[in-house]
Amino acid sequence: MRALNRIVILGLVAASLFSGTAFSEPADFSEKLDIGISTDEIAITSDFRGADLTIFGAIDGFDQNLLAQGKYNIVVALEGPKENATVRKKERVFGIWINRHSMTFELVPESYSLSSTRDIDTIAPPGDMNNMGIGVDHMRLTPMGYIGDGSSLAEFRDAFRRAKENSGVYQRDPGGVQFISSSLFKASVRLPADVPNGVHVVRAYLFRDRVFVAAKALPLRVVKTGIEQAITRAAHESPLLYGFLAVLLAVITGWIASIVFRRD
Amino acid sequence: MTVYLPIAELSVNIFIILGMGAAVGFLSGMFGVGGGFLITPLLIFYNIPPVVAVATGANQVVASSISGAITHFRRGTIDIKLGTVLLCGGLAGATLGVWIFSFLRRIGQLDLVISLMYVLLLGTVGTLMLIESISALRKASKNQAVALRKPGQHNWVHRLPLKMRFKKSKIYLSVIPVAALGFSIGILTSVMGVGGGFIMVPAMIYLLRIPTNVVVGTSLFQIIFVSAYTVIVQASANYSVDIVLAFVLMIAGVIGAQYGVRVGQRLRGEQLRALLALLVLAVGLRLAVELVIPPKEVYSVVSAGLGF
Numbered sequence: 233m234r235a236l237n238r239i240v241i242l243g244l245v246a247a248s249l250f251s252g253t254a255f256s257e258p259a260d261f262s263e264k265l266d267i268g269i270s271t272d273e274i275a276i277t278s279d280f281r282g283a284d285l286t287i288f289g290a291i292d293g294f295d296q297n298l299l300a301q302g303k304y305n306i307v308v309a310l311e312g313p314k315e316n317a318t319v320r321k322k323e324r325v326f327g328i329w330i331n332r333h334s335m336t337f338e339l340v341p342e343s344y345s346l347s348s349t350r351d352i353d354t355i356a357p358p359g360d361m362n363n364m365g366i367g368v369d370h371m372r373l374t375p376m377g378y379i380g381d382g383s384s385l386a387e388f389r390d391a392f393r394r395a396k397e398n399s400g401v402y403q404r405d406p407g408g409v410q411f412i413s414s415s416l417f418k419a420s421v422r423l424p425a426d427v428p429n430g431v432h433v434v435r436a437y438l439f440r441d442r443v444f445v446a447a448k449a450l451p452l453r454v455v456k457t458g459i460e461q462a463i464t465r466a467a468h469e470s471p472l473l474y475g476f477l478a479v480l481l482a483v484i485t486g487w488i489a490s491i492v493f494r495r496d
Numbered sequence: 497m498t499v500y501l502p503i504a505e506l507s508v509n510i511f512i513i514l515g516m517g518a519a520v521g522f523l524s525g526m527f528g529v530g531g532g533f534l535i536t537p538l539l540i541f542y543n544i545p546p547v548v549a550v551a552t553g554a555n556q557v558v559a560s561s562i563s564g565a566i567t568h569f570r571r572g573t574i575d576i577k578l579g580t581v582l583l584c585g586g587l588a589g590a591t592l593g594v595w596i597f598s599f600l601r602r603i604g605q606l607d608l609v610i611s612l613m614y615v616l617l618l619g620t621v622g623t624l625m626l627i628e629s630i631s632a633l634r635k636a637s638k639n640q641a642v643a644l645r646k647p648g649q650h651n652w653v654h655r656l657p658l659k660m661r662f663k664k665s666k667i668y669l670s671v672i673p674v675a676a677l678g679f680s681i682g683i684l685t686s687v688m689g690v691g692g693g694f695i696m697v698p699a700m701i702y703l704l705r706i707p708t709n710v711v712v713g714t715s716l717f718q719i720i721f722v723s724a725y726t727v728i729v730q731a732s733a734n735y736s737v738d739i740v741l742a743f744v745l746m747i748a749g750v751i752g753a754q755y756g757v758r759v760g761q762r763l764r765g766e767q768l769r770a771l772l773a774l775l776v777l778a779v780g781l782r783l784a785v786e787l788v789i790p791p792k793e794v795y796s797v798v799s800a801g802l803g804f
Contacts, residue, residue: 388795468735481739486750
């Protein structure tokens with residue numbers, strides 16, 4: 233059942249990869265982009281403190297002159313699984329700070345690490361980045377439900393980005409992509425210690441002289457392993473049994489303690 | 497050394513968790529309380545999602561109450577009949593509590609309500625205990641007898657119908673206030689992750705006039721079952737019991753409790769109560785300050801997962 237789920241999820245991701253990149257891929261460029269990662273799975277063990285992921289890639293069919301002039305730029309993003317996210321705003325009511333207003337954004341990545349050859353705002357015009365949703369500042373944040381006259385949209389979006397960047401789950405590294413030979417490049421992205429579990433997507437974008445040329449995407453699974461995975465599974469798949477086990481563990485611990493430290 | 501908490505989904509320093517467990521265990525051993533009212537706020541201060549902190553706190557309460565209950569059972573100081581009536585109310589209260597908990601979580605006011613309830617409860621109980629213990633200390637210094645229970649004195653509670661005879665406690669009492677007390681404590685257990693002993697014990701002594709010798713054992717009896725029930729229901733409804741976190745807390749807690757008991761035995765009852773009152777007030781104050789001072793960031797972000 234679980235294996236089946238995984239296949240379905242991968243299938244969905246694959247489908248979204250194609251639909252996500254097809255919209256702006258012009259036909260008249262000769263360049264192609266290829267990327268590869270050393271692993272398609274990151275295991276979260278009990279001592280997990282984050283990980284660095286290195287992505288290798290190559291530009292095929294490049295123009296020698298343009299490459300020599302440094303006209304090619306690459307952006308690599310690691311997008312976490314998408315979830316609806318709610319931003320809440322506190323206000324003072326009778327002297328107490330209370331959540332008063334909220335806005336929910338539809339399916340935003342839970343984590344986002346961006347790495348590029350230089351600051352992405354110098355790679356392509358902001359409008360293009362907005363269209364493709366590349367970068368923390370350009371990511372699509374679509375509010376759900378009623379948001380009144382929309383005047384607070386910008387402030388909630390800013391707050392969302394600020395919170396995500398401050399907590400380290402959204403990060404950017406404007407020097408993280410380096411060319412290691414004429415057309416081969418290496419990108420490193422950081423996975424924070426509290427990286428969400430699930431299917432992440434590595435997306436790479438190639439720009440030539442401020443124009444988007446090609447994109448490529450690969451899935452990356454982040455999974456809990458060993459005992460962590462067994463515990464999570466038990467908690468979600470047989471919660472009643474898990475609850476009984478938690479109680480049993482407490483009873484045994486308390487009981488053993490009362491024997492070991494018995495004084496009367 | 498860090499340890500990954502699979503349900504809270506974050507890495508924590510194991511020594512901080514061990515330290516928390518040991519410190520709370522020490523205090524709970526010293527004062528004879530479950531320690532849920534300390535462990536849950538501490539976990540929240542340490543950035544554990546409140547949802548996980550409450551459910552896991554209830555699990556820790558089970559472990560820390562068991563050894564006390566076993567001792568009382570051996571000595572025969574548990575009134576099972578009275579405990580069962582309390583428990584019936586408690587289970588109903590805990591069921592309602594979990595429902596309230598899920599509802600508050602959905603509308604985004606869970607953290608606020610948990611904090612407010614702690615401030616209110618700890619503030620009230622702490623103040624009452626402090627007043628009572630100071631006057632007891634004064635009387636003790638004047639060599640007057642300290643009487644917790646004034647026999648023969650009746651209040652409105654004893655005029656209620658549906659009376660039942662509790663042989664062990666040697667009282668004839670209506671089941672209504674007993675079940676109602678259990679019910680209220682049950683709600684607190686599932687919403688706040690506390691055992692509720694620090695409210696139940698005074699209520700049983702002062703309100704229901706139950707003899708002091710059976711009060712602690714009987715309240716522990718009720719606390720164990722209601723907390724265990726809460727853990728199971730929280731695990732089923734919110735998937736929020738972190739067994740790794742709970743286990744680390746328990747181990748440190750039961751060991752810390754042993755040392756706490758030794759220190760506690762050297763202090764006099766009213767001194768202990770005064771110290772406990774100060775501790776309760778301090779935790780309440782810390783939470784109250786959090787509510788009143790302007791937050792550094794007025795915005796907070798939650799995903800569809802545990803943050804709710």
